[in-house]
Amino acid sequence: MNTEQNLKKAEWLLTSWNKETTHPEPNRLDFLISAVDLRRAVTTLHDAQWGYLSAITGLDLGVESGQLEVLYHFCNGPAITSLKVHLPRTGDASLPTIEDIIPSATFFERELSETVGVQITGAKSMDRLFIPDDWPEGVYPMRADFKIEQAAPVEGRYVDEIPEEGIVRGNTFVVPIGPQHPALKEPGHFEFTVDGEVVTAARMRLGYAHRGIEKAAESRNWIQNLYLFERVCGICSHVHTMAYALGVEKLAQVEVPMRAQAIRQIVAGLERIHSHLLWLGVAAHEAGFDTLFMYSWRDRETVMNLLEQITGNRVNYSANVLGGVKCDIGLEQVKVIKQGLDFLEVRIRHYLEVVTTDAMFLNRTRGVGTISYAEAERFGLLGPTARASGLVRDIRVEAPYGSYTRFPISAVTATNGDLEARCEVRLSELLVTCFAIRTLMDNLPEGPLTVKMPRKIPVGETISRVEAPRGELFYYIKSAGGEYPARIHVRTPSLCNWVSVLEKAVGRQLADVPMLIAGMDPCFSCNDRVVTVKHFSGQKTWSWKQLREYGIEYYKR
Amino acid sequence: MNILPSLISVLIFPAGLTLIFSGMFYEWIDRKLVARFQNRVGPRWFQPFADMVKLFAKEQITPRLANPFLFFGLPVLAMAGALTSALYVPLMGLQPAHSFPGDLIVTIYLLSLLTMCIGLAGWNTSGRFSLVGATRALTQMFAYEAPFLLALLGPALAAGSWQISEVNRYAQTHWIVITQPVGFIVALIGLMGKLELPPFDSPEAETEIVAGALTEYSGRGLAIFKIGKSIELIVGITLVSAFYLGGLNGILPFLLKTIVVLVLMTMLQTLLTRLRIDQTVGLWWRFGTILVLTQIMLIIFLRSYPL
DSSP states (O other): OOHHHHHHHHHHHTTTTOSEEEEEETTEEEEEEOGGGHHHHHHHHHHTTOSEEEEEEEEEOOTTTTEEEEEEEEEETTEEEEEEEEEESSSOOEEEOOTTTSTTHHHHHHHHHHHTOOEEESOSOOOOSSSOTTSOTTOOTTSTTOOGGGGOOOSSOOOOOOOTTOSOBTTEEEEEEOSSOTTOSSOOEEEEEEETTEEEEEEEEOOTTOOOHHHHHHTSOHHHHHHHHHTSOSSSHHHHHHHHHHHHHHHHTOOOOHHHHHHHHHHHHHHHHHHHHHHHHHHHHHHTOHHHHHHHHHHHHHHHHHHHHHHSOSSSOOOEETTEESOOOOHHHHHHHHHHHHHHHHHHHHHHHHHHHOHHHHHHHTTSSOOOHHHHHHHTOOHHHHHTTTOOOOHHHHSOOGGGGTSOOOOOOOSSOSHHHHHHHHHHHHHHHHHHHHHHHHTOOOSOSBOOOOSSOOSEEEEEEEEETTEEEEEEEEEOSSSSEEEEEEEOHHHHHHHHHHHHHTTSBGGGHHHHHHHTOOOHHHHTTSOOOOOSSSSOOOOHHHHHHHHHHHHHO | OOHHHHHHHHHTSSSTHHHHHHHHHHHHHHHHHHHHHTTOOOOOTTHHHHHHHHHHHSOOOOOTTSOHHHHHHHHHHHHHHHHHHHTTSOGGGSOOSSOOTTHHHHHHHHHHHHHHHHHHHHHHHOOHHHHHHHHHHHHHHHHHHHHHHHHHHHHHHHHTOOOHHHHHHHHTTOOHHHHOHHHHHHHHHHHHHHTTOTTSOGGGOHHHHTTGGGTTOOHHHHHHHHHHHHHHHHHHHHHHHHHHTTOOOSHHHHHHHHHHHHHHHHHHHHHOOOOOHHHHHHHIIIIIHHHHHHHHHHHHHHHHSOO
8 A cells, every 4th residue: 555545545444533634745644633533533543553652842933822732643654644632822732642552552641741841640650751750840841931940850759669677568569670770771660579589660750861852942943953963872972863864854945965875874874783793792791791792892893983983083974964964984994994894793693693592692682571462462562572572663664764765775673572583683673774875975976065054944744753762753843934943753663662661571580681772772862862951050040151160161171 | 835826827818818808809700711711801900909909999878677786797608608617628738727527518518608698698688689589599599509419429429538628638649520520510510500600690680689689789798798609619629629630739739620610610600691590590409409319319329339
């Protein structure tokens, strides 16, 4: 079925509740429905297996309009259906939960209620997931009339968790993992209730690395935002700028030159190699196989050097600019990259052999955290985690963008769905990526690197999806026609994959938990981009001016 | 004036200071080799010593819920156990400082004192990670203790004596590793379990339970535990190489044979992935114990009915 037919089918499915259809993009239909019909509409789409819930975006349409808008984005290949619900800004802004229909929605809903202030009724848990414990009640950072002064920390929301008499109640007690813990390379907090060695309950809390990037984006112009979104993630910085740039270029109706598209893809490919090798090291370390950890990180240096060779940077590459790329790849560099790939391919093949044959490592991965195809679909998993269960969730294949339209690639899948399969998928995928990079370099089109971009982006909204190393990266970009974006919403792949950890940890041994967390390749800083104001002393909120002065003073020394 | 030689033998040579420093030296060889195998640079030769100096200079924090007497006493007891066990083994290839029939059993149980103390220390500090770590340490002890003891009994049975010096003398004329290879492997791996080295480091698996039973320890307490461990390393290696690798009858054979055992251990550490605690217990009881029991049966049988 092609995109056109898919959208027709969605329209037909939703006829009974649809009040107004809009067509913001060629591959997307918006259906206005009322809040009371939401659950039925979602159930219909879900039962008809029309795609998967990709994100929930909340927007404040402004004080004058007095309305909030909530968009439930369902993706089916390149076709996107958005269920649009309008809610009043003041008074009863509430929506029924859909987490019982689609489990992964729980994180989207919690984000929605914390940032935009839509109350979710009927949800199992509405504990704070992202915003800090001392954030005042009833203050929502993504509202249009939010002022930084409102966010002054409140006292008394902290609960001291350790009672005087000790921590063991009966046979069970809670093992906290994080925010600071050797298993986690980034801050997150998990509470695993254990009975002896067996996990009986799991809970999580995010938001320790909040930087308020989505809010910050509203006060920066289109070009500044490119560099802001590069900082969402330190591992996959390039795909974030790529998703953003592709979206803005789509809005501005600018066609990026072929050569720039190819170079973007090459950098993205190298970044995927870097990310997966990093992941392999972390996973091996969690399993207690430090030798593999050391070796894979040694080899990661090769690909980091290649990226430095192309872009001049090792972490935030800044390869993209709006309308093209900043750096060219010359003949000399093609040679160097090919040499690097020769080495990497040999190593990747070796690691693939290690993770599939080393008996001791297999002890810790084979049959651990198995997710079946049906479960993967129900949890709404993305990226390699889903592909390890045989579920093809790969934007490069489902909805090709950029150079993937010229040089299609095949999705790598496995069937077992356990940790071994996830190792296998990630490493086999790298071999495909190496091949794709070679193909692109052999067929590098001639031409300019950039085209001119307008300063002001025309009114409109767009959804930009690219495949990050961890899965589908989702950007919702809305322009009001000015130099500044009206709203940018980011949904990173890690957020969708959390459900798998929490569900699969229960009943397993404590020793498997770090492996399970690592198995989905979590990226906390990606998750935690939403909105907060960090306070340093715990007592006062710093204004922008104060922060600036602090920074200047700090670096004078 | 025959108290002086005893004092020297306890405090300076071969036990006491010499033992502590050689323990640190062996720990350095272990760390350096593992690092080189893993493509890292590894520590400089004085690093274990520098670690100890640093730890001794640091503040020791006593957890609120811990019994302070036990908290300070357990590391001392653990190190005392390890130091005492050194008196009965042929360190540096010399005759053991003390010897009596049946000292093999005493030595093995003195060596276990360290693990017991670590378990108790974890229970005493009642931190969450310490509790899990202590449970694992003690569970693991029940797993490897029996096969390790049986593996050392093999040579003792062959020598016809449960006195370490006697077995050592017997071993100088018989390379037991050739006649009892299974026992050697079990003893070697059992020693790694005793020392909580990878792959048997689940009691202190940092990615799950931070530092296990010793999570709450800092400063002197931690330093003393660490010293106890490095002494146990050298005593354990001495015991295994004396029993299986043709005995120890001089400083040169001692260095050569113990370092061979250490290198074997570092190789295993590098190559193997950490086992979960249930896998550790399963491995020892399903394979280790049964293999070594079979071998002991054979020895007893052959000694009663020589071919």
